[in-house]
Amino acid sequence: MALDRFFRRRRPQQTGVDVDMPDLWTQCPNCKEGLYNRDLEANVQVCPKCGHHLRLDAQKRVDALIDPGSWTQLSGRVHPLDRLDFKDTETYAARLERAQRKAGRPDAILTGSGTLLGQGVTLAVMDFAFSGGSMGSVVGEEIARAAEHAAAHGTPLIIVTASGGARMQESALSLMQMAKTTVALEALSARGLPYVSLLTDPTTGGVTASFATIADVIVAEPGALIGFAGPRVIQQTIRQHLPEGFQRAEFLLAHGMVDAVVDRREHRTYLASLLGLLTRTDRAPLEASA
Numbered sequence: 001m002a003l004d005r006f007f008r009r010r011r012p013q014q015t016g017v018d019v020d021m022p023d024l025w026t027q028c029p030n031c032k033e034g035l036y037n038r039d040l041e042a043n044v045q046v047c048p049k050c051g052h053h054l055r056l057d058a059q060k061r062v063d064a065l066i067d068p069g070s071w072t073q074l075s076g077r078v079h080p081l082d083r084l085d086f087k088d089t090e091t092y093a094a095r096l097e098r099a100q101r102k103a104g105r106p107d108a109i110l111t112g113s114g115t116l117l118g119q120g121v122t123l124a125v126m127d128f129a130f131s132g133g134s135m136g137s138v139v140g141e142e143i144a145r146a147a148e149h150a151a152a153h154g155t156p157l158i159i160v161t162a163s164g165g166a167r168m169q170e171s172a173l174s175l176m177q178m179a180k181t182t183v184a185l186e187a188l189s190a191r192g193l194p195y196v197s198l199l200t201d202p203t204t205g206g207v208t209a210s211f212a213t214i215a216d217v218i219v220a221e222p223g224a225l226i227g228f229a230g231p232r233v234i235q236q237t238i239r240q241h242l243p244e245g246f247q248r249a250e251f252l253l254a255h256g257m258v259d260a261v262v263d264r265r266e267h268r269t270y271l272a273s274l275l276g277l278l279t280r281t282d283r284a285p286l287e288a289s290a
Helices: 037-042 058-065 092-103 137-153 168-184 186-191 231-238 249-254 264-278
Strands: 025-027 034-036 109-116 119-126 157-163 195-203 217-220
Touching (some): 058 109, 092 168, 119 137, 137 157, 195 264, 217 264
Parallel strands (some): 119 157, 195 217
């Protein structure tokens, strides 16, 4: 019997119907240890046994980073449309409706402003639970608006990525978001405001090829899968054997693609220190070399 089924309880039978109680335990996908859900939540979904980082809900990510009571949501007013009348095994409209009902938001992103250990920030968090965090027109628009908000209010921008790439049901419209988001981030550069990208598992496809990897500082979570194409596609293209873990955060850190790999439990203090350094105004100007 599976561990999660063993610990599942049932309420006493009422009106002839058995109702499952919420699961109390989660099995770590890495070390296979049974973890008490309350302890796992308190540890921001990081296994206390082996340090494996489980995926974190977008709202819980906000709660883990932003000071309590300071969050003002910006996203949620733009809704996706099925411009191409796309249909495969089911219609795109049906897929959207199901994902929206499950996630409780219009699309795969949550943006807003708040303070991080007292410092004002604009934050965008991608939601992998919504269609694999795929980037469609709404995701691109919300990121562009978040960048514009940060520039207008003089705050740093943090984007937390978790995505399978561009949304295939929107075809070229989703690919256009790669250029759109990249251009929008230029407003921050023009204002001298920092942009920090936090790559989580997984960050792939068009997201990796655009805004996720053009930040001033690129931080990744331990063990995060980061890349453009899948390993099988790459291996078949270059016809070479790929090194072990070549698309994981630690490998990318060793080869210069990311600047730091930081445990999720240290994100608040790390990001606060980083942004404090990047936004200091009391630094003496560098003297011209002789």
